[in-house]
Amino acid sequence: MGFKFTEENLQRIEAVRKKYPTALAAVMPVIYIAQEQNGYLSNEAMEEIASVLSIDKVNVLSVVTFYTMYHTKPMGKYHVQVCTNVSCMLRGGYEIWDQVKGKLGLDHMQVSEDRKFSLEEVECMGACGYAPMLAVNEDYFENLTKEKVEEILDSLK
Amino acid sequence: MERIVLPQIENLNTIDVYLANGGFESAKKALAKTPDEIIDEVKKSGLRGRGGAAFSCGLKWSFMPKTTTKPKYLCINGDESEPGSFKDRQIFEDNPFQLIEGAIITCYAIGAKVAYLYIRGEYHKWIKMMQAAVDIAYEKGFLGEKMKETFGNAFSCDLFIHKGAGAYICGEESSLMNSIEGLRGYPRVKPPFPAQNGLWGNPTTINNVETITNIPAIIKNGWEWFSKIGAPKHPGTILFGISGHVNKPGVYELPSGTLLTELINDVAGGVIGNKKIKCVIPGGSSMPPLRGDKLEGVKMDADSLREVGSAIGTGGVMVMDEDTNLLDVLIRIAHFYHHESCGQCTPCREGTGWMEKTLKRIKQGNGTSKDLDLLCEVANQIEGNTICALGDAAAWPVKFMITRFREEFEQYVKPEVSIPVPNKVHSMRTTTAPLSNLHK
Numbered sequence: 001m002g003f004k005f006t007e008e009n010l011q012r013i014e015a016v017r018k019k020y021p022t023a024l025a026a027v028m029p030v031i032y033i034a035q036e037q038n039g040y041l042s043n044e045a046m047e048e049i050a051s052v053l054s055i056d057k058v059n060v061l062s063v064v065t066f067y068t069m070y071h072t073k074p075m076g077k078y079h080v081q082v083c084t085n086v087s088c089m090l091r092g093g094y095e096i097w098d099q100v101k102g103k104l105g106l107d108h109m110q111v112s113e114d115r116k117f118s119l120e121e122v123e124c125m126g127a128c129g130y131a132p133m134l135a136v137n138e139d140y141f142e143n144l145t146k147e148k149v150e151e152i153l154d155s156l157k
Numbered sequence: 158m159e160r161i162v163l164p165q166i167e168n169l170n171t172i173d174v175y176l177a178n179g180g181f182e183s184a185k186k187a188l189a190k191t192p193d194e195i196i197d198e199v200k201k202s203g204l205r206g207r208g209g210a211a212f213s214c215g216l217k218w219s220f221m222p223k224t225t226t227k228p229k230y231l232c233i234n235g236d237e238s239e240p241g242s243f244k245d246r247q248i249f250e251d252n253p254f255q256l257i258e259g260a261i262i263t264c265y266a267i268g269a270k271v272a273y274l275y276i277r278g279e280y281h282k283w284i285k286m287m288q289a290a291v292d293i294a295y296e297k298g299f300l301g302e303k304m305k306e307t308f309g310n311a312f313s314c315d316l317f318i319h320k321g322a323g324a325y326i327c328g329e330e331s332s333l334m335n336s337i338e339g340l341r342g343y344p345r346v347k348p349p350f351p352a353q354n355g356l357w358g359n360p361t362t363i364n365n366v367e368t369i370t371n372i373p374a375i376i377k378n379g380w381e382w383f384s385k386i387g388a389p390k391h392p393g394t395i396l397f398g399i400s401g402h403v404n405k406p407g408v409y410e411l412p413s414g415t416l417l418t419e420l421i422n423d424v425a426g427g428v429i430g431n432k433k434i435k436c437v438i439p440g441g442s443s444m445p446p447l448r449g450d451k452l453e454g455v456k457m458d459a460d461s462l463r464e465v466g467s468a469i470g471t472g473g474v475m476v477m478d479e480d481t482n483l484l485d486v487l488i489r490i491a492h493f494y495h496h497e498s499c500g501q502c503t504p505c506r507e508g509t510g511w512m513e514k515t516l517k518r519i520k521q522g523n524g525t526s527k528d529l530d531l532l533c534e535v536a537n538q539i540e541g542n543t544i545c546a547l548g549d550a551a552a553w554p555v556k557f558m559i560t561r562f563r564e565e566f567e568q569y570v571k572p573e574v575s576i577p578v579p580n581k582v583h584s585m586r587t588t589t590a591p592l593s594n595l596h597k
């Protein structure tokens with residue numbers, strides 16, 4: 001399947017491009033735009049990124065594979081991220097992790113068959129004082145209890 | 158106590174309230190002086206970096222070449238990925254304009270026309286807040302071309318936000334620059350240092366978000382005022398992010414040199430269930446942990462913490478009560494650094510893996526006290542032998558956790574025994590092996 005940026009996104013790319021003296025430097029924001037439009041970074045999407053920035057495809061691939069927030073496979077509609085790093089762990093992060101795993105029937109980096117959910121055990125998210133925490137897509141949920149987790153997951157339709 | 162970075166003013170994150178409280182007056186004042194005067198002021202104030210190394214801010218700025226035809230850059234480090242750190246996000250949320258004002262003054266002082274504010278990718282919400290504040294600053298003529306009119310000075314600068322994408326290592330300054338350039342976030346070999354050879358090979362200064370947010374207050378009230386707050390050698394306030402087993406975790410702005418016990422017991426409401434403290438990591442997960450029975454009199458500033466064998470780091474205080482299993486904690490920390498090692502240097506790439514593996518083996522019940530020595534040895538091999546300080550960050554927790562809590566770790570390992578092994582050539586040969594191997 002081919003991938004082409006929408007007209008609106010091409011304009012965003014043009015604006016982003018102006019923040020940097022080189023085209024290569026715009027690669028991270030442009031990867032985000034592609035991921036947002038396509039859901040994940042397919043080969044075609046990466047080729048298109050290289051093409052609109054006139055950079056080598058290898059540069060795109062090397063950046064995509066370095067950072068954990070870029071996905072080369074489709075994730076779920078709701079990407080659930082549970083932190084188990086120290087501050088969260090001290091306040092029950094692993095219990096939350098087990099609870100979410102059980103409830104979704106998924107393990108680290110798995111996607112449900114209906115593509116509704118994907119799950120990731122993440123490193124510290126910068127919410128240590130409000131632990132335990134999880135994030136769904138871009139939103140943080142903090143000071144979790146088992147009941148709250150139940151509620152949050154049930155609310156995702 | 159006066160707060161500098163997070164003043165207790167309602168809605169300070171709106172431009173009207175910020176302006177009503179003297180917002181952008183410091184920038185006006187600064188731009189009427191010479192850049193050298195500003196650098197001097199900041200140097201004399203004693204402000205030290207809040208991003209981990211506590212290096213003198215004014216001194217760092219003075220390394221920027223004065224005569225160069227190259228463009229200069231400012232990078233503001235809001236990667237905030239050190240486990241236990243969650244303070245910069247409070248600035249994005251509550252006081253974004255003071256950060257922007259600090260960026261303007263810093264750019265003027267070092268002669269940069271462009272500043273990049275690097276914010277970790279997971280902070281989507283805070284990136285949006287910051288971007289909204291930056292947009293308003295442009296609109297109102299505090300950034301960009303319109304600045305010239307606003308401040309009546311030929312100087313102008315731009316501030317762009319660069320969104321990270323999930324890599325702890327990008328908080329390391331040279332890796333951060335590679336990330337902005339559109340490369341993998343590999344740290345660079347130093348020297349050359351950023352002030353000579355930074356972004357795209359140009360002179361660059363990198364400072365933490367909190368460091369930069371202090372600048373407008375220093376310009377407003379003068380270096381003498383600032384230098385008298387808190388610990389004389391590490392003056393000012395510090396944003397302490399306290400987490401773990403305390404009743405009121407959160408971010409608190411207090412003078413440097415505050416007693417750690419006061420921070421835990423009074424400010425953060427004490428330990429949950431009035432339990433005893435077993436261990437405190439005072440500055441984010443890479444800093445050497447302190448024993449709970451040795452916290453009396455420990456002050457929270459760079460020099461005091463160095464004296465007791467730790468470091469201030471990012472001021473992220475993690476408190477662990479008496480029931481905490483330190484082996485579990487250490488395994489989690491070791492896993493983190495193994496996961497985040499960029500893999501460029503052998504000691505870090507291999508060493509972090511070995512430490513994690515060995516600790517997990519101990520957890521499975523297959524370790525001996527020799528493994529504890531081995532772990533310390535691996536840590537020593539990593540320390541100081543790598544391109545960037547992630548190696549040290551990975552080594553310290555292992556080395557100091559084990560040496561400072563040896564009696565606890567001894568409980569998790571099996572005793573070493575000498576057992577005779579029959580040997581066809583010699584009559585008897587002795588070897589040492591863990592007990593469990595006997596049954597295999």
Ligand SMILES: Cc1cc2nc3c(=O)[nH]c(=O)nc-3n(C[C@H](O)[C@H](O)[C@H](O)COP(=O)(O)O)c2cc1C
Nearest residue numbers: 206207208234236237238328329330364365368546
């Ligand atoms: C592995 C590693 C991660 C780091 N992460 C951060 C970070 O998230 N934020 C930060 O401000 N500094 C971080 N630092 C320190 C920076 O390299 C740099 O010293 C700092 O941003 C300088 O700012 P300052 O002088 O204002 O403290 C990190 C260093 C290392 C080695």
Ligand code: SF4
Nearest residue numbers: 499501502505543545
């Ligand atoms: S010390 Fe570790 S993180 Fe730093 S450059 Fe070497 S391998 Fe990479």
Ligand code: FES
Nearest residue numbers: 083088125127128
């Ligand atoms: S340890 Fe979970 S957010 Fe920091």
